[in-house]
Amino acid sequence: MTKPHTLTSFDERLDGLSEQLRSLATTAGTMVDGCLDAFLDKDCAAAQAIIHRDLEVDRLEEAIHADVMDILARLQPVSSDLRLVLAVERAASNLERVGDKAKSIAKRCLALDGAAPALTQDTLDLLRGLERAVSKMLEDAIASLTRRSYILAADVEARDSSADDLYDDLFHHVVAQLQQDPANAAVNVHALFVGKALERIGDHAANIAEEVRFLLRGRLAGAAGESPAES
Amino acid sequence: MEADATRVVASGVRFQRLVAANRRTDIMMASIGILVLMVASALLASVLVDLILTGWPRLINPDFYTNFPSRKPEQAGIISAMVGTALVMLVTAVVSVPLAVAAGIYLEEYAPKNWLSDIIDINVSNLAGVPSIIYGLLALGLFVYGFGLGETILTAGLVLALLILPVIIVATREAIRSIPRDLREAAYGLGADKWQTVSHYVLPAARPGILTGTIVGLARAIGEAAPVITIGALTFIAFLPPPPVQSTPPFVNFDWLTSPFTVMPIQLFNWVSRPQAEFHINAAATGVVLMVMTLAMNGLAIYIRYQLRKHQRS
Amino acid sequence: MQPNLRPITRETTDVSSAPGDSNADLHRHQESVPLPHGNRADVRKLSFWYGKTQALKEVNLPVVDRKVTALIGPSGCGKSTLLRCFNRMHDLYPGNRYDGEIRLYPEDENLVAIDPGLVRLRIGMVFQKPNPFPKSIYANVAAGLEVRGIKKRSVLDERVERALRHAALWDEVKDRLNGSAYGLSGGQQQRLCIARALAPEPEMILFDEPTSALDPLATAKIEDLVQQLAGEVTILIVTHNMQQASRISDFTAFMLMGEMVEYGNTDQVFTAPEDPRTDQYITGRFG
Numbered sequence: 001m002t003k004p005h006t007l008t009s010f011d012e013r014l015d016g017l018s019e020q021l022r023s024l025a026t027t028a029g030t031m032v033d034g035c036l037d038a039f040l041d042k043d044c045a046a047a048q049a050i051i052h053r054d055l056e057v058d059r060l061e062e063a064i065h066a067d068v069m070d071i072l073a074r075l076q077p078v079s080s081d082l083r084l085v086l087a088v089e090r091a092a093s094n095l096e097r098v099g100d101k102a103k104s105i106a107k108r109c110l111a112l113d114g115a116a117p118a119l120t121q122d123t124l125d126l127l128r129g130l131e132r133a134v135s136k137m138l139e140d141a142i143a144s145l146t147r148r149s150y151i152l153a154a155d156v157e158a159r160d161s162s163a164d165d166l167y168d169d170l171f172h173h174v175v176a177q178l179q180q181d182p183a184n185a186a187v188n189v190h191a192l193f194v195g196k197a198l199e200r201i202g203d204h205a206a207n208i209a210e211e212v213r214f215l216l217r218g219r220l221a222g223a224a225g226e227s228p229a230e231s
Numbered sequence: 232m233e234a235d236a237t238r239v240v241a242s243g244v245r246f247q248r249l250v251a252a253n254r255r256t257d258i259m260m261a262s263i264g265i266l267v268l269m270v271a272s273a274l275l276a277s278v279l280v281d282l283i284l285t286g287w288p289r290l291i292n293p294d295f296y297t298n299f300p301s302r303k304p305e306q307a308g309i310i311s312a313m314v315g316t317a318l319v320m321l322v323t324a325v326v327s328v329p330l331a332v333a334a335g336i337y338l339e340e341y342a343p344k345n346w347l348s349d350i351i352d353i354n355v356s357n358l359a360g361v362p363s364i365i366y367g368l369l370a371l372g373l374f375v376y377g378f379g380l381g382e383t384i385l386t387a388g389l390v391l392a393l394l395i396l397p398v399i400i401v402a403t404r405e406a407i408r409s410i411p412r413d414l415r416e417a418a419y420g421l422g423a424d425k426w427q428t429v430s431h432y433v434l435p436a437a438r439p440g441i442l443t444g445t446i447v448g449l450a451r452a453i454g455e456a457a458p459v460i461t462i463g464a465l466t467f468i469a470f471l472p473p474p475p476v477q478s479t480p481p482f483v484n485f486d487w488l489t490s491p492f493t494v495m496p497i498q499l500f501n502w503v504s505r506p507q508a509e510f511h512i513n514a515a516a517t518g519v520v521l522m523v524m525t526l527a528m529n530g531l532a533i534y535i536r537y538q539l540r541k542h543q544r545s
Numbered sequence: 546m547q548p549n550l551r552p553i554t555r556e557t558t559d560v561s562s563a564p565g566d567s568n569a570d571l572h573r574h575q576e577s578v579p580l581p582h583g584n585r586a587d588v589r590k591l592s593f594w595y596g597k598t599q600a601l602k603e604v605n606l607p608v609v610d611r612k613v614t615a616l617i618g619p620s621g622c623g624k625s626t627l628l629r630c631f632n633r634m635h636d637l638y639p640g641n642r643y644d645g646e647i648r649l650y651p652e653d654e655n656l657v658a659i660d661p662g663l664v665r666l667r668i669g670m671v672f673q674k675p676n677p678f679p680k681s682i683y684a685n686v687a688a689g690l691e692v693r694g695i696k697k698r699s700v701l702d703e704r705v706e707r708a709l710r711h712a713a714l715w716d717e718v719k720d721r722l723n724g725s726a727y728g729l730s731g732g733q734q735q736r737l738c739i740a741r742a743l744a745p746e747p748e749m750i751l752f753d754e755p756t757s758a759l760d761p762l763a764t765a766k767i768e769d770l771v772q773q774l775a776g777e778v779t780i781l782i783v784t785h786n787m788q789q790a791s792r793i794s795d796f797t798a799f800m801l802m803g804e805m806v807e808y809g810n811t812d813q814v815f816t817a818p819e820d821p822r823t824d825q826y827i828t829g830r831f832g
Binding site: 414 | 665673688
């Protein structure tokens with residue numbers, strides 16, 4: 001992996017691609033980090049900024065797609081190079097979806113418009129817990145890509161189920177709240193959707209981690225070739 | 232940017248000078264080559280022209296071509312020498328070509344690479360450099376006295392065949408060696424054995440080269456006087472050998488092989504060594520005929536080679 | 546062009562004496578490679594010397610029947626040397642030595658130990674440079690048949706036509722079969738050489754960088770042809786062009802300095818090779 005290509009521009013192109021993915025990940029990451037606070041604090045300015053940043057995410061993703069197509073057409077990568085390019089391509093798509101989810105969370109802040117979120121402490125805790133979990137998953141998924149860490153990627157995938165569990169808890173909690181406090185049904189439903197969006201962000205992080213494992217081992221996760229001895 | 236631009240112009244000028252210098256060298260070399268060629272051609276042409284001018288009175292006289300040698304220079308002709316030369320050449324070609332081609336094929340394709348084949352190899356090349364009179368001595372001892380073949384067309388043909396054997400062997404080997412390796416591998420790759428490969432693919436492709444070597448050898452043999460004199464060819468032959476073909480069965484006749492004979496170079500040598508100036512005219516005319524025969528042989532070789540190439544390529 | 550040639554299933558393979566046992570060795574060595582059964586040949590611990598220089602070091606390679614197996618590797622890795630062992634081309638030059646085996650099935654003979662002429666009658670070869678004989682197109686295709694003693698004109702006519710059709714050349718040359726082969730373009734000459742190799746219906750055809758002297762269009766035609774033929778005849782191809790190997794082969798073997806580094810399904814070798822040296826070579830990180 002560390003050996004340079006004979007064709008030096010090949011390395012430059014692949015490095016450039018990784019660099020673009022990193023800035024896409026950073027941008028999407030900041031959206032994820034800010035969106036829940038914007039929702040809970042009803043900070044419309046921050047929400048607007050996040051929504052605006054999604055344009056940047058879309059632009060970066062398109063740039064990566066264009067670059068990937070160009071690299072495939074002109075450099076015809078094979079083997080580990082091919083897997084890297086494909087992994088970056090798929091990670092970019094996932095990050096774009098992450099941006100969409102963060103944007104939809106921020107949008108809910110605008111939809112509430114004025115009404116302070118009247119959520120129970122438990123709901124708040126679950127949301128914040130979920131946000132911390134998926135945000136860390138996303139961060140680690142990107143880190144596993146840059147560090148080529150199979151172990152970290154596998155760990156991220158494993159953590160996806162705990163994020164799912166948190167969402168389940170939130171779901172049951174919110175359903176109970178809807179019965180107990182129908183007056184605040186709207187804000188609770190919003191909170192449930194926010195939780196769902198966060199959980200989806202966790203899924204995308206897990207997807208990225210799966211791509212990293214594919215990149216490192218050359219097998220699609222879940223493919224028949226998966227042997228336990230290797231992990 | 233501007234500095235770069237000036238540098239580009241400057242190097243352009245420098246390269247112009249370099250190119251001009253190279254062109255001058257080319258022109259100089261071409262001139263020297265043309266000069267050398269012209270000197271060589273002029274020498275050959277002047278010899279030919281001198282012979283033609285000297286021999287003209289006899290060359291235009293049909294009797295010269297149909298008369299036998301005579302004590303009277305104005306009646307002397309070269310019919311016996313021409314026929315003798317033609318028949319000796321026939322024997323030479325028939326004996327030397329198959330032998331030499333076979334030897335060339337053996338050395339190139341079959342011979343194992345060891346010290347014995349190395350010795351044979353070196354000696355074949357050395358034979359090409361042995362003076363022709365030595366061959367004459369060999370033939371005198373071996374064919375004339377040893378085998379008792381006498382001073383006949385057969386003996387002359389055999390000695391000249393020996394003389395040009397190495398030339399054709401070397402030419403055959405060169406021609407075979409120049410056949411590209413992939414042609415050979417293509418034949419072997421199809422499952423052909425060695426003989427199929429050599430006879431079907433290598434030899435046909437080597438034919439132009441072998442032919443050239445044969446003609447070069449025969450052209451050398453046609454002008455040789457020394458070995459033929461050594462074996463005792465007569466200089467005064469007032470009869471023709473029996474014709475090789477006849478009208479009654481078996482239609483061919485090999486009596487001519489054992490006939491006494493003379494050849495053109497001997498006739499020429501004989502006349503030129505006479506004191507009478509009239510015979511010198513005959514000698515010059517004979518020289519012209521000999522040269523025309525040689526050139527005609529070369530011409531024939533070029534024609535056949537051209538035909539073979541055309542057949543192969545188009 | 547000949548769609549009936551393409552879909553080949555193992556059932557149509559008549560070489561049913563698939564040497565299952567003989568694969569066991571290789572199976573053990575390369576457990577994760579799904580090793581195909583129904584091999585036409587098996588290279589086992591083959592070493593080869595040019596004089597004192599060892600060019601192949603205990604190479605193992607299965608050659609699957611009626612599939613395309615590509616040999617790749619940097620210059621001097623021994624891939625052409627290995628290919629030329631298959632029809633004993635090395636025997637034409639003095640000082641070469643084999644050690645080990647190439648088992649040829651179904652007879653299960655060691656082809657580096659039997660008469661080279663016998664081997665060449667069964668295994669055809671197409672060379673790097675188109676090398677037609679300086680003869681007519683017809684004579685070129687008929688050459689291999691004549692070598693095998695087939696003289697009857699009607700049989701020759703029929704098989705020459707069949708071979709030329711197989712090589713996708715018939716339509717281009719049917720009106721000038723008696724014209725010289727040298728009048729054809731480079732790509733046509735190479736297809737003629739393929740027809741020449743096909744005419745005697747060999748069990749295996751070796752291709753030694755068959756397109757390295759051709760332009761892209763002629764190359765594509767040859768590649769298409771190789772794939773078409775794979776249904777009928779076992780093909781072993783050496784190529785410098787890795788894209789070519791990935792395009793047309795079913796199995797790929799990567800060699801390095803006389804050793805077999807990796808053998809596997811082509812898709813696996815080109816997406817996820819097992820050996821880091823294979824990855825370095827095919828991604829262009831070599832040397």
